[in-house]
Amino acid sequence: MNFLLVLEWLIKGFVWALVLLGGFAYLTLYERKALARIQSRVGPNRAGPWGILQPIADAVKLIFKEELTPAKADKLIFTLAPVIAVVPAVVITSVVPWGPSFNIFGYHLNLYIADINVGVLYIMSIASIAVYGIVLAGWSSNNKYAMMGGLRSSAQMISYEIALGLSFVSAILLAGSMRMLDIVTAQGGYWFHFIPKWFVVLQPVGTAIFLIATLAEVNRAPFDMPEAEQELTAGYHTEYSGMKFALLFMAEYTKMIAISAIGATIFFGGYNGPFVDRFPWLGPVYIFIKIILLLFGMIWVRATFPRIRYDRLMAFGWKVLLPLSLALVFITAVGIILAQHFENSRLLVVIPLASLLVAGVAVALIDRTLRRKDYARR
Amino acid sequence: MRVVEPVVELARGLWTTLRMMFDKPVTIQYPEQKKPVKARFRGRHVLKRYENGLEKCIGCALCAAACPADAIFVESSENTDEQRYSPGERYASTYEINMLRCIFCGFCEDACPTEAIVLGDQYELSFTDRRQSIYPKDMLIEPVTTNGSPTPQKTEPGKFTRSVPEMKDPQD
Numbered sequence: 001m002n003f004l005l006v007l008e009w010l011i012k013g014f015v016w017a018l019v020l021l022g023g024f025a026y027l028t029l030y031e032r033k034a035l036a037r038i039q040s041r042v043g044p045n046r047a048g049p050w051g052i053l054q055p056i057a058d059a060v061k062l063i064f065k066e067e068l069t070p071a072k073a074d075k076l077i078f079t080l081a082p083v084i085a086v087v088p089a090v091v092i093t094s095v096v097p098w099g100p101s102f103n104i105f106g107y108h109l110n111l112y113i114a115d116i117n118v119g120v121l122y123i124m125s126i127a128s129i130a131v132y133g134i135v136l137a138g139w140s141s142n143n144k145y146a147m148m149g150g151l152r153s154s155a156q157m158i159s160y161e162i163a164l165g166l167s168f169v170s171a172i173l174l175a176g177s178m179r180m181l182d183i184v185t186a187q188g189g190y191w192f193h194f195i196p197k198w199f200v201v202l203q204p205v206g207t208a209i210f211l212i213a214t215l216a217e218v219n220r221a222p223f224d225m226p227e228a229e230q231e232l233t234a235g236y237h238t239e240y241s242g243m244k245f246a247l248l249f250m251a252e253y254t255k256m257i258a259i260s261a262i263g264a265t266i267f268f269g270g271y272n273g274p275f276v277d278r279f280p281w282l283g284p285v286y287i288f289i290k291i292i293l294l295l296f297g298m299i300w301v302r303a304t305f306p307r308i309r310y311d312r313l314m315a316f317g318w319k320v321l322l323p324l325s326l327a328l329v330f331i332t333a334v335g336i337i338l339a340q341h342f343e344n345s346r347l348l349v350v351i352p353l354a355s356l357l358v359a360g361v362a363v364a365l366i367d368r369t370l371r372r373k374d375y376a377r378r
Numbered sequence: 379m380r381v382v383e384p385v386v387e388l389a390r391g392l393w394t395t396l397r398m399m400f401d402k403p404v405t406i407q408y409p410e411q412k413k414p415v416k417a418r419f420r421g422r423h424v425l426k427r428y429e430n431g432l433e434k435c436i437g438c439a440l441c442a443a444a445c446p447a448d449a450i451f452v453e454s455s456e457n458t459d460e461q462r463y464s465p466g467e468r469y470a471s472t473y474e475i476n477m478l479r480c481i482f483c484g485f486c487e488d489a490c491p492t493e494a495i496v497l498g499d500q501y502e503l504s505f506t507d508r509r510q511s512i513y514p515k516d517m518l519i520e521p522v523t524t525n526g527s528p529t530p531q532k533t534e535p536g537k538f539t540r541s542v543p544e545m546k547d548p549q550d
Binding site: 034036037038039040041042300301303304305360361363364366367368 | 383398403
């Protein structure tokens with residue numbers, strides 16, 4: 001443990017925290033702009049050229065707003081809950097590598113904050129802590145809407161965490177490691193010189209499950225039950241205002257960035273891309289582009305699909321995504337064993353084919369259930 | 379067994395929203411760029427003048443009588459040939475409209491015998507004080523045109539005896 005190493009950690013951690021905070025601010029602008037364009041509007045364009053100072057205006061407004069604490073709220077937990085919500089969202093991405101390591105001025109620099117050999121497990125456990133922030137915010141407000149929102153979100157996040165975790169398992173099996181760095185290296189290279197070896201190609205259904213489950217995990221539309229305005233006013237943050245509300249808002253958007261970074265790393269090849277082995281600085285560029293595209297996907301889905309009913313959300317999580325992701329884990333394991341047994345990596349093609357078959361069966365079954373008369377009436 | 383169709387339906391929804399991104403925005407950048415109002419738009423009231431600059435309003439207070447919100451206050455005084463504001467005997471020496479009470483129904487317009495009060499196209503009526511909501515006559519009256527002269531005018535006797543002029547049928 002020398003001084004330079006500590007300094008490196010400090011600088012990297014500081015830079016990453018700043019990137020996340022700035023990213024959060026500009027994600028709100030990005031979302032508002034993208035939503036506006038989809039709705040034939042132009043979006044915020046008053047503060048600065050093209051509205052680029054809008055996040056700063058929002059921040060200043062929120063800082064100077066009056067902070068209210070309900071008289072019968074649990075003061076300590078009410079104050080602590082936003083902090084508990086923010087911290088996991090910021091620290092969760094510390095295991096995501098955002099570029100290959102390279103030598104700079106004779107110093108070997110690794111572009112990640114922490115290299116944990118159980119990186120995926122770390123992500124899952126930190127993601128679970130994020131539930132506490134929301135459920136405590138809802139409970140301590142001493143407000144029925146907030147309470148319902150907190151309960152809904154805890155139920156929803158716990159349910160979809162299982163599908164999320166199982167979709168990670170197939171990636172772990174394919175990479176043979178839980179280290180994020182190993183998962184990224186396993187996705188380097190090409191098949192037939194043009195198909196990238198990303199896990200989205202090998203496990204398309206697993207990626208789809210991951211994308212759906214993350215929407216539920218970060219409480220985004222169409223799964224934004226905890227904040228369903230029509231039913232719960234603002235859900236768990238009904239009683240929050242000023243900077244505390246800003247913190248909850250920040251947790252939500254930082255989690256979006258974090259989950260996109262994780263998805264980009266695990267299923268979309270991380271920092272891999274053309275010429276990244278020759279020019280290591282392209283790594284951060286590639287992962288940045290991938291995060292931006294995944295975030296656009298989230299905004300796009302929000303602009304497209306209406307919120308689904310709560311009982312159907314839970315039914316979808318437990319009766320569809322859980323069995324499907326279990327089947328995918330099984331299929332992935334069988335495919336890997338086949339490839340190892342016959343020592344022919346081309347047999348891995350079994351995995352996407354069988355996965356798509358199972359997904360087709362799942363879609364047909366959902367469709368039949370939704371068309372059944374007594375279900376539709378309920 | 380429908381396997382592909384449900385997925386295609388979801389994708390069609392996504393395609394629709396994505397296509398809309400490349401649509402021209404309908405936004406009008408309001409303070410810089412204003413949409414012209416419709417011909418029969420009922421905005422802020424304007425008190426009209428004749429060509430020669432005389433006021434059309436004769437202070438009859440029929441508008442105040444017709445007003446369902448009781449927003450108009452009129453006080454009339456006598457015209458003389460030395461100090462003539464409007465044709466006929468009387469003119470409105472005080473004419474006030476309370477913009478907080480006004481509901482822009484246009485009944486005053488209909489009640490006016492000389493077409494003096496007209497709901498114009500001005501719709502930016504913000505003020506910061508309750509007292510500013512009362513628009514006095516000098517705010518409501520139209521400016522004098524180039525070939526007219528401001529009121530009060532000195533006129534030759536016996537010329538403006540009729541307070542309600544011969545009017546053609548109102549157009550629009």
